[in-house]
Amino acid sequence: MPMMKRRKERLVVLAVLGVLAINYPLIALFSQERMVLGVPMLWFYLFVFWLGFVVSIALIMRRQHGDKG
Amino acid sequence: MSWQWIVPLMSIAYLGLLFAVAYHADRQAARGRSLVNNPTIYTLSIAVYCTSWTYYGSVGRAAETGIGFLPIFLGPTIMAALWWQLLTKIIAISKANHITSIADFIASRFGKSPVLGGMVTLFVVIGVLPYIALQLKAVAVSLDVLVHHLDDFLDMRGSSNPWGDTALYVAMILALFSILFGTRHLDASERHEGMVTAIAFESIVKLGAFLFVGLFVTFGLFDGFGDLFGKAMADPALQRLMTFEAMPGGFAAWFSMTLIAMLAVMFLPRQFQVLVVENVNPVHIRQASWLFPLYLLAFNLFVLPIALAGRLLFSGGGMDPDTFVLILPIQGNQVWLALFVYLGGLSAATSMVIVEVIAMSTMVSNDLVLPLLLRFRAAFREDLSGIILTIRRGIIIALMLLGYLYFRLIGESHTLVSIGIISFAAVAQFAPAILIGIYWQGVSRRAAMGGLMAGFIVWSHTLLFASFAKSGWIAGSFLTHGPWGIAWLKPQALFGLSLFDPLTHSVFWSLLANIGTLVLISLFDRQTAVEQIQALNFVNVFEKGARGGNEYLWSGFVSVSELKKLLSRFVGPAQAELDFANYMQHRLLNLEEHAQAPAHLVAFAEKRLTGAIGSASARVMVSSVVTGEELDLHGVMRILDETSQVIEYSQRLELKSRQLEAATCKLQEVNERLQELDRLKDEFISTVSHELRTPLTSIRAFSEILRDNEEMDLGDRRRFTEIIIKEAERLTRLVNQILDLAKIESGKMEWHLERVDLVEIARDAIDATHQLFENKSVRLSFHAPSYPVMLRADRDKIIQVVINLLSNAVKFCEASIGAVEVHLRQVPEGVGIEVVDNGPGIPKDDLEKVFEKFHQVDQARDETMDVPLGTGLGLTICQRIIERHRGRIWVESALGQGATFKFLMPLDPGE
Numbered sequence: 012m013p014m015m016k017r018r019k020e021r022l023v024v025l026a027v028l029g030v031l032a033i034n035y036p037l038i039a040l041f042s043q044e045r046m047v048l049g050v051p052m053l054w055f056y057l058f059v060f061w062l063g064f065v066v067s068i069a070l071i072m073r074r075q076h077g078d079k080g
Numbered sequence: 081m082s083w084q085w086i087v088p089l090m091s092i093a094y095l096g097l098l099f100a101v102a103y104h105a106d107r108q109a110a111r112g113r114s115l116v117n118n119p120t121i122y123t124l125s126i127a128v129y130c131t132s133w134t135y136y137g138s139v140g141r142a143a144e145t146g147i148g149f150l151p152i153f154l155g156p157t158i159m160a161a162l163w164w165q166l167l168t169k170i171i172a173i174s175k176a177n178h179i180t181s182i183a184d185f186i187a188s189r190f191g192k193s194p195v196l197g198g199m200v201t202l203f204v205v206i207g208v209l210p211y212i213a214l215q216l217k218a219v220a221v222s223l224d225v226l227v228h229h230l231d232d233f234l235d236m237r238g239s240s241n242p243w244g245d246t247a248l249y250v251a252m253i254l255a256l257f258s259i260l261f262g263t264r265h266l267d268a269s270e271r272h273e274g275m276v277t278a279i280a281f282e283s284i285v286k287l288g289a290f291l292f293v294g295l296f297v298t299f300g301l302f303d304g305f306g307d308l309f310g311k312a313m314a315d316p317a318l319q320r321l322m323t324f325e326a327m328p329g330g331f332a333a334w335f336s337m338t339l340i341a342m343l344a345v346m347f348l349p350r351q352f353q354v355l356v357v358e359n360v361n362p363v364h365i366r367q368a369s370w371l372f373p374l375y376l377l378a379f380n381l382f383v384l385p386i387a388l389a390g391r392l393l394f395s396g397g398g399m400d401p402d403t404f405v406l407i408l409p410i411q412g413n414q415v416w417l418a419l420f421v422y423l424g425g426l427s428a429a430t431s432m433v434i435v436e437v438i439a440m441s442t443m444v445s446n447d448l449v450l451p452l453l454l455r456f457r458a459a460f461r462e463d464l465s466g467i468i469l470t471i472r473r474g475i476i477i478a479l480m481l482l483g484y485l486y487f488r489l490i491g492e493s494h495t496l497v498s499i500g501i502i503s504f505a506a507v508a509q510f511a512p513a514i515l516i517g518i519y520w521q522g523v524s525r526r527a528a529m530g531g532l533m534a535g536f537i538v539w540s541h542t543l544l545f546a547s548f549a550k551s552g553w554i555a556g557s558f559l560t561h562g563p564w565g566i567a568w569l570k571p572q573a574l575f576g577l578s579l580f581d582p583l584t585h586s587v588f589w590s591l592l593a594n595i596g597t598l599v600l601i602s603l604f605d606r607q608t609a610v611e612q613i614q615a616l617n618f619v620n621v622f623e624k625g626a627r628g629g630n631e632y633l634w635s636g637f638v639s640v641s642e643l644k645k646l647l648s649r650f651v652g653p654a655q656a657e658l659d660f661a662n663y664m665q666h667r668l669l670n671l672e673e674h675a676q677a678p679a680h681l682v683a684f685a686e687k688r689l690t691g692a693i694g695s696a697s698a699r700v701m702v703s704s705v706v707t708g709e710e711l712d713l714h715g716v717m718r719i720l721d722e723t724s725q726v727i728e729y730s731q732r733l734e735l736k737s738r739q740l741e742a743a744t745c746k747l748q749e750v751n752e753r754l755q756e757l758d759r760l761k762d763e764f765i766s767t768v769s770h771e772l773r774t775p776l777t778s779i780r781a782f783s784e785i786l787r788d789n790e791e792m793d794l795g796d797r798r799r800f801t802e803i804i805i806k807e808a809e810r811l812t813r814l815v816n817q818i819l820d821l822a823k824i825e826s827g828k829m830e831w832h833l834e835r836v837d838l839v840e841i842a843r844d845a846i847d848a849t850h851q852l853f854e855n856k857s858v859r860l861s862f863h864a865p866s867y868p869v870m871l872r873a874d875r876d877k878i879i880q881v882v883i884n885l886l887s888n889a890v891k892f893c894e895a896s897i898g899a900v901e902v903h904l905r906q907v908p909e910g911v912g913i914e915v916v917d918n919g920p921g922i923p924k925d926d927l928e929k930v931f932e933k934f935h936q937v938d939q940a941r942d943e944t945m946d947v948p949l950g951t952g953l954g955l956t957i958c959q960r961i962i963e964r965h966r967g968r969i970w971v972e973s974a975l976g977q978g979a980t981f982k983f984l985m986p987l988d989p990g991e
Contacts, residue, residue, distance in 0.1 A: 019165050022369075026161040033154055033338065035331035042324040046313065049306030051322035053147060054384060061157060061377045068161050069370035 021071045029064055033057065083230040087223060087422065088246065094423050095253050095430070101281045102261045102274030109273035116276045117360045119367035124280035125354040126372050127287070129156060129345055130379055131211075132218035132429040133500040135286060136402045138380070142387035143401035146321035151334055152500075153380050155341025157373040163365050166346070167355060169518055171365075172621045174356050178691035181443040182352040182510060186532075187696045189517045189618050190525035191611035194696035197447035199529065200510065203536050204349055204443060205479075206544075207506025212436055212483035213490060214499045215429040220247035220487075222425045225403045226418060229410045248484055254433050255480040262438035263472045272438065276358050279435060282427035287379055289424025290405070294382020296417055297389045297408050305385065312388040315395075321388070329581025336584040337501070343508040349443065350435035357439075433483070441475040446694030449475065454697055465652045468693065490551065502543050505587055509535035512595045520602075521615040527601035535594030538574075542586035546571040610699075638706045641673040643685050646705050650692045659688055682706065767933065768818055771952065775807040775814070782807075817953040821933070824960045831964065833989065836875045837868040838911055842904055845882035852890045858898035860886075869904065869911050871987045873965055881958045881969075885915040885981045888954065892919035892979070905984075910967065912984035922973040930971055931959045958983075965989045 031037060041056040048055065105115045115121060138149040170185070179185045183204065187197030223246050261275040302308040312318040320326045327334060345351055359365075390404030393411060406425070409418040449471055490499075512535070513528040549558045549571070562570040572582045574589050607615065640660075648656035663684050664671065671677070677685075682702060689698035782800045786792070792800075823829040846862060853860045889900045903914040922930060933956045962969040967985030 022161045022164050026158050029158040029161065030338070033158075034335050038334075039324070039331070044313070044319055044322055046309065049304075050309050051313070053323055054309075057147065057150060057154070058377070058381070061154070061373070064157060064161070065370050065373045065377060068373065072164070072366045072370060 018071055022068070025064070025067055025071065029060075032060055083227045087227055087230075087419070088249075090419065090423070091223070091250075091426055092253070094426060095257070098278050098282070098430070099257060099260070102257070102278040104274075105277030106261065106264075106274035114273060114360065116271065116273050116280075116358070119364040120371070121277065121280045122354075122359065122364040123368040123371040123375065124283040125276045125358060126351070126368055127283035127375050128279050128350055128354055128431050128435050129348075130283070130286060130376070130428060131432040131500075132215050132222075132425050133211075134379065135290065135425045135428040136218055136222065136405055137500065138383045139387045139390070139404045140400070140402035142321075142384050143391055143404065144326070145328060146323070146326040147384065148327045148334075149383060150380065151337035152341045152504075153376040155338040155343075156345035157376055158338070159342040159345050160369045160373045163369045166515070167365055168362050169621060170346075170514070171356050171359050171362050173518065173618050176621060177617065177695065178687050179695065180357055180691060181439060181446065181694075182347060182349055182514075183443040183447045184690070184694045184696075185352075185356075186510065186513050186517075186528065187447065187694070188690070189513070189614055190523070190528045191608055191614055192695040192699040193525050193529075194447070194451045194700065196525060196529055196532075197443075197694060197696045198451065199532060201440075201443045201447040203506065203509065203532065204440060205482075206540075207509075208349060208436060208440065208503050209479070209482055209486055210490070210499045211503040212433055212479070213486035215433045216247040216251055216483055216487045217490075219250045219426060219429045220245075222403070222406055222422055225400075225406055226410075226422050229407055230415065230418070247487055250430070251433075251480040251484045254430055254437070255477050257430075258434050258437045258441070258476045258480075259473045262434070262441065263469055263476070271358050271360065275434065275438065276354065279354070279431045282431040283375075286424040286427040286431075287375065289420050289427075290379060290382065292417060293405055293409055293421045293424075294386060296412060296414060298382060298385045300414075301389055301393070301408065301412050302385075308385050308388060308392075311392055315392065318388060318391055321384075321391075329584060332579075332584045333581045336580075336587040340501075340504045340508045340583075340587055343511040344504040347507045347510045347514065348436075348503070349439035349507075350432060353435050353439035433480075437476055437479050437483075440479055441472050442694075444475045444479070445472045446697060450693050450697045451700065454700055464649045465655075465692075468650065498547065501583060502547060505539055505543055505583065505590065506536075508587065509539060509590060509594055512591070512598050516595075516598065517615075518618050518621075521612075521619045522607075523598060523602045523615070524605040524607045525611050526605050527598045530601045531594045531596075531598030534597040535590045538590040538593045539586060541569075542571045542574060542589060543582070546582065546586075638677050638682060639674050640671050640677045640681070642705050643677050643682065644673075646701060647685050647688060650689055650701075764933065771814060772811065775811045779804050779807045779811075814953070817957060821953055821957055821960065824957070824964070829964075831874045831877070833872050833874055835870050836873050836878070837870055838873075838878070838913070839864045839867075839869055839904060841875060841878050842882055842902060842913060845879050845886060846902065848879070848883055849886040849890065852887060853900070856890055856893065856895045856898065858890050858893045858895070858900060860900050860902070862902045864902075864904035865906070869906060871911055871985065872989060873985065874961075877961045878965075881961050881983065882913060882915075884954045884958050885913075885983075888981070889915050889917040889919070889979075893917050894919070907984065910984050910986040912967070912982060914980055914982045916978065916980045918978040921975045921977050922971065922979050923975050927971055927973060931955045931969070 038053075038056075041053050043052050045052045108115050116125070134152070138152070141149040173179065174185060177188055179188055183197045183200035186200050187193050190196050257278075258275075261278070262272055264272070298305060298308055302311070309322075313322065324330060324334075329336075346355065386404055386408065387401065390399065390401060390408060393408070394404075399407065405421055406418060409415075409421055445468065450468070453471075509532060512531055513523070517523045517528065545554060546559060548554045549556060557565070559571060561567065568575050572578075572585055574585065577585060577589075579585075580588065644656050644660050647659065651659070663669075663681070667680075669678075669681075671681075686698050686702045689701060692698075693701070782804050786797065786800055820829075842862065842864060846860065850860075852858075886900070886902070890898070893900060897918075899918050901914075901916040903916070905912050905914060933953060959969050962983045962985065965985045966989040967983055969981070969983040971979055971981050973979035
């Protein structure tokens with residue numbers, strides 16, 4: 012099952028990237044009293060990250076050839 | 081009628097609906113139509129993570145700390161990405177070992193240790209009970225706030241609260257629900273379909289209600305996000321909520337909260353229950369791992385807007401931010417929305433309480449009560465299944481009452497958030513033993529115990545007792561000066577570490593103590609046999625053949641009937657009978673009642689018992705009926721070692737034998753081919769020698785005649801010499817052709833494929849044989865297109881073929897009246913040449929044989945000299961040449977009507 016293994020690897024890397032993206036120092040870059048598209052920058056960043064993260068998981072989890080069920 | 085009546089009645093109606101949903105799902109399940117075998121229901125049941133803490137508390141926290149509420153949900157989002165890696169393994173282990181709770185998981189991993197199971201259970205009760213109290217408090221407070229504000233708002237202030245204590249009623253209704261839908265069967269590894277469906281339903285209600293109030297606040301009370309955030313930014317007090325400035329503890333607290341939330345979403349008892357125990361199919365994780373974070377995202381979208389709106393609208397203060405969700409709709413004149421929001425909060429609280437209590441009741445009964453009961457009353461032999469269920473129900477009621485008492489005790493002293501955080505940090509202590517334990521075989525029972533103990537002591541000291549001190553249960557000096565005035569033991573600055581906020585401080589020290597102790601002890605500890613086998617089972621759960629070590633744990637004697645009796649004491653006689661029958665049928669066993677139970681049957685009974693009473697108790701019970709010595713460590717390891725070696729060895733043998741078989745098969749084929757070739761060669765040699773002997777014999781005979789008859793006349797002499805020369809020529813031709821054929825057949829013939837014109841080839845061949853036709857006055861006509869017909873072929877070889885066919889034709893034609901036609905034809909599959917003669921024709925039986933080696937058609941004899949005309953190899957060589965060009969050659973003829981030799985070749989034979 013090389014595909015299954017690859018999927019696990021991708022997810023682990025994604026999780027590591029996620030931890031990096033929402034922690035110091037990266038998050039400090041967005042902690043500003045500025046508005047982006049009418050919403051606070053930090054709030055905007057976190058929710059865009061969140062959506063992107065969910066979409067990434069869904070893409071990686073997409074049913075692949077050879078999957079059961 | 082006062083709201084004091086309407087709201088509670090509505091709550092009861094809602095809980096009644098919940099009962100109906102659960103009942104319906106259980107009925108469907110009984111009919112074999114499972115509702116929970118569905119990834120969406122599975123995901124929604126995981127959303128039990130969102131409690132009233134999320135529902136009310138997040139807004140409260142956001143109102144004071146800005147984005148400070150988010151780590152609790154970002155952590156699980158990140159964890160969801162790891163589910164495919166971690167959760168699938170934990171589920172596989174739990175299914176294989178009939179594990180039904182987190183305490184059982186840890187106990188089972190570390191040698192089915194009753195002490196460890198009890199310890200984990202105790203910690204869970206201490207750590208999570210406040211969390212249940214928190215939910216009860218949320219229900220009570222939300223009801224009071226709602227009624228109070230509604231009455232205020234509608235100016236219908238009733239008299240005193242006729243209900244007395246709402247929290248107590250709620251607790252009792254939830255206890256009833258948990259008992260009805262959580263303790264139906266004894267085998268806790270059977271799923272609680274009704275409960276899960278009800279939880280999924282509640283997840284929809286709470287999300288829907290929260291989204292509604294969020295939309296209402298953002299777009300009803302304000303003019304969208306831009307308006308709301310714009311107004312908040314204009315307020316200096318609120319402006320700081322938009323950045324990290326408002327977050328107490330800063331980035332460190334942010335990180336540690338994310339971390340413990342990551343662990344909590346897996347290891348809170350209720351999360352373990354819905355994620356692992358209630359999981360129907362591990363494939364559901366695929367959808368859950370993106371849909372669950374999406375659910376969290378949707379839930380949190382409006383938290384900050386609601387909090388900001390509350391702060392803006394109640395700028396005078398005095399309003400508890402935890403109740404913003406409820407009060408804002410009332411302020412906005414939306415009474416029904418407020419009621420819906422209240423029901424959402426009720427959903428959040430009740431779902432959490434139900435699942436948590438069911439999960440904890442399994443733990444408490446299997447890992448605390450039963451081991452004690454079995455120890456003190458090991459002798460009693462009656463049916464225990466009813467008693468165990470009663471115990472479990474009693475535990476549910478007791479846990480609810482404890483939660484209620486705790487709620488009464490803590491009263492108003494805590495905000496929702498701080499209690500939740502304390503619980504999260506408590507269950508994070510289980511993570512090292514589980515996560516390290518499922519990947520590293522070396523973690524021993526004592527290491528896990530030590531790690532847990534150390535983690536919990538630090539946790540209690542730095543968070544729990546500190547919070548007691550804050551509530552005033554312990555003297556404040558505990559916080560400020562340390563216990564007994566020992567400064568370096570100050571709970572929020574252990575060893576003088578005052579760098580962090582209290583939470584980070586506690587998480588750091590407790591996990592350090594926990595993991596450090598666990599790893600260090602593991603490195604220097606020796607595991608017992610059971611521990612080693614369980615470690616192997618857990619770590620290698622996905623490896624085929626690695627499981628089954630359980631069977632080696634039992635070497636004593638027990639009869640089948642005794643084993644069955646033991647099982648029936650816990651699951652009931654009918655169920656035990658059924659289990660045994662199924663197992664024997666599955667394994668194709670036919671055992672007498674009094675026969676000695678084989679080890680795997682004992683292991684099966686133990687597993688079945690594990691589902692009912694937990695691994696530790698199951699082991700104790702089985703060993704109470706098995707007589708004889710338990711295997712010592714060395715014995716077990718030897719067996720395991722031998723077995724694994726034997727398995728590996730036999731696998732290698734299997735592979736070898738398969739390879740050998742394949743090789744033998746190939747050899748056989750080659751051998752057959754060789755034998756065939758050998759036979760052909762013998763045949764060939766005998767034919768060749770025979771064919772060579774014929775001309776030699778006649779040469780020799782005529783030479784002898786010439787030598788012996790010196791007075792022979794000149795005419796005869798010349799005729800005989802002529803024959804000798806002809807025969808010698810034939811001999812030469814024969815030898816040449818044999819060499820040619822040998823070359824072709826051995827593959828040593830060199831072929832020079834090039835683009836050639838078949839018309840030209842045919843003309844060259846006709847020119848070469850021209851003289852033969854002249855000599856015998858046979859007419860020759862050639863029919864070919866006027867343009868060149870190009871193909872890739874070996875020019876010389878094709879000329880040879882055509883010459884051979886032509887000379888054959890002329891050979892068989894009668895002199896003077898003979899006629900030969902040559903046609904060059906183009907058909908879709910290629911090009912070819914036909915040589916038609918009007919000779920005697922070939923008998924039907926010989927049509928196939930003419931291409932065989934040394935086959936001579938009977939008529940082919942020189943009438944004048946009565947010697948064979950050909951060598952019998954010409955056509956064979958032609959066939960080989962044409963076949964080498966991937967074409968075919970054949971003959972059509974009937975006796976007395978001439979013969980037509982045809983060959984057909986593709987334009988390009990390839991290589």
